Amino acid sequence: MSLLVADNISKTYGSAGWFRKSTSEGTGVRNLSFSLEEGTCLGILGESGAGKSTLGRIVLGLLPPDSGTITFEGIDLYRSDRKARKQWRRDIQVVFQDSYSAVNPRMRILDIIAEPLRNYERLTSLEERRKVAELLVLVGLTADDMHKRPGQMSGGQLQRVNIARAIALKPKLIVLDEPVSSLDMIIQKQILIHLRELKEKYGISYLFISHDIMAVHYLADRIAYIDQGSITDVRTTLELSNTASLKQP
Ligand SMILES: Nc1ncnc2c1ncn2[C@@H]1O[C@H](COP(=O)(O)OP(=O)(O)OP(=O)(O)O)[C@@H](O)[C@H]1O
Numbered sequence: 001m002s003l004l005v006a007d008n009i010s011k012t013y014g015s016a017g018w019f020r021k022s023t024s025e026g027t028g029v030r031n032l033s034f035s036l037e038e039g040t041c042l043g044i045l046g047e048s049g050a051g052k053s054t055l056g057r058i059v060l061g062l063l064p065p066d067s068g069t070i071t072f073e074g075i076d077l078y079r080s081d082r083k084a085r086k087q088w089r090r091d092i093q094v095v096f097q098d099s100y101s102a103v104n105p106r107m108r109i110l111d112i113i114a115e116p117l118r119n120y121e122r123l124t125s126l127e128e129r130r131k132v133a134e135l136l137v138l139v140g141l142t143a144d145d146m147h148k149r150p151g152q153m154s155g156g157q158l159q160r161v162n163i164a165r166a167i168a169l170k171p172k173l174i175v176l177d178e179p180v181s182s183l184d185m186i187i188q189k190q191i192l193i194h195l196r197e198l199k200e201k202y203g204i205s206y207l208f209i210s211h212d213i214m215a216v217h218y219l220a221d222r223i224a225y226i227d228q229g230s231i232t233d234v235r236t237t238l239e240l241s242n243t244a245s246l247k248q249p
Contacts, residue, residue, distance in 0.1 A: 001074055002035040003205050004059065004173060009033070009068030010229075011054055028054030029065070030229035038172070041199060041206040043220030043237075045213060051229040052209045056177045059207060060094055061085065072173070090120055093166040097178035099158035103150050109136075110146035113165045120169055135164040139194055156187035160194070167198060176208045180215055192218050217241075 011028035029051040036042045046052050057063035058070060064078050071077070072092065075084050093116075096102045103112050113132045117123055123131060133143035139160040150158055159179060166174050176195070180188040196219055198204055210216050216223055217237055225233045 003038045003073060004036040004207070005069075005071045006032055006034050006055075006059070007069045007071070009055075009058060009065040009070060011058060011063065011065045027051070027229045028063075029058070029226075032068070032226070032229065032231055034224050034231055034234065036173070036205055036207060038205055039199070039203040040221040041208050041219050043216035043223040044207065044209045044226055045211065045216050045223055046226035047211055050226045052211075052226060053177060054229070055226070056094070056175050056207070056209050059175055060092060061088060090116075090169050091172045092175065093169070093171040093173075094175045094177065095159070095162050095166050095179045097181050099155050099162055099182070100150060102162050103158065105150045107149070108146065109148050109150070109153070109161055112150075112161060113146070113168060116165060116168045131168070132164075135168055136161075138167070138198070139164045140190065154187075156183050156191065159183065159187075159191060163191070163194065163198075167202070167204065170202060171204065173205045173207065176206055176210075176219075178210055178212075179208075181210065181212065188215065195219055 009032050010030050013026045013028055044052055058065050061077050069076050072088055077088060110132050113135055114128050132146050136143055136145050141160050180191050208216055208219055220237055222234060222236050224231045
């Protein structure tokens with residue numbers, strides 16, 4: 001059974017309401033289908049406005065599609081009960097592009113990373129600190145960084161904090177919505193290496209949304225191309241590499 005399946009989902013924005021005369025109607029996604037296998041990374045590659053973020057929000061349970069279904073471990077997200085939704089929120093985490101706006105600038109890094117743990121697990125203060133220290137080291141930071149606040153960190157360091165928070169509950173799936181796009185090339189590469197290691201170590205699956213073919217190629221096992229809200233092509237990274245090498249003079 002696939003971990004995540006999108007079956008013919010469509011979402012159009014801006015239906016006119018009684019009080020809303022003007023609408024900016026636009027197709028978010030249209031008859032879009034894909035499946036994601038456990039422990040793998042599916043790259044969603046597309047240009048600006050193609051529907052990538054719409055798809056991400058639908059998968060995160062934040063935006064109900066107009067039609068079609070999205071199932072996680074065989075359970076339909078938008079038709080599931082409260083208990084299943086709570087589990088889904090634990091099992092599917094997200095890392096967004098803008099590392100600064102994803103965190104509260106007044107909170108300490110300790111509290112940012114511990115937030116999901118406090119929502120779902122009952123740890124003592126000592127256990128919590130140990131766990132946060134472990135997570136910080138896993139993403140290439142140091143235990144002492146837990147005492148800092150977001151303003152004392154670089155964009156790349158803060159994105160590592162966001163990754164540490166996303167993996168804190170050992171989720172089954174992480175939606176990576178352009179996670180390295182706002183970082184410089186060297187930091188991008190370091191973070192992609194960490195994400196790949198985490199995937200291999202913990203068997204986490206990724207839905208990696210990006211417009212950057214190099215980044216997607218590095219992390220993804222399969223790449224789906226999205227254009228005007230629909231997936232137009234899906235290939236394995238290996239097939240793509242073979243096609244590219246055939247084109248070499
Ligand atoms: N809140 C909204 N209201 C109206 N139209 C929207 C809204 N959000 C997105 N759209 C439209 O839906 C389409 C897909 O947008 P989406 O943000 O999903 O694309 P994207 O591929 O993530 O783009 P980008 O890479 O620029 O973030 C676009 O045509 C966009 O204008």
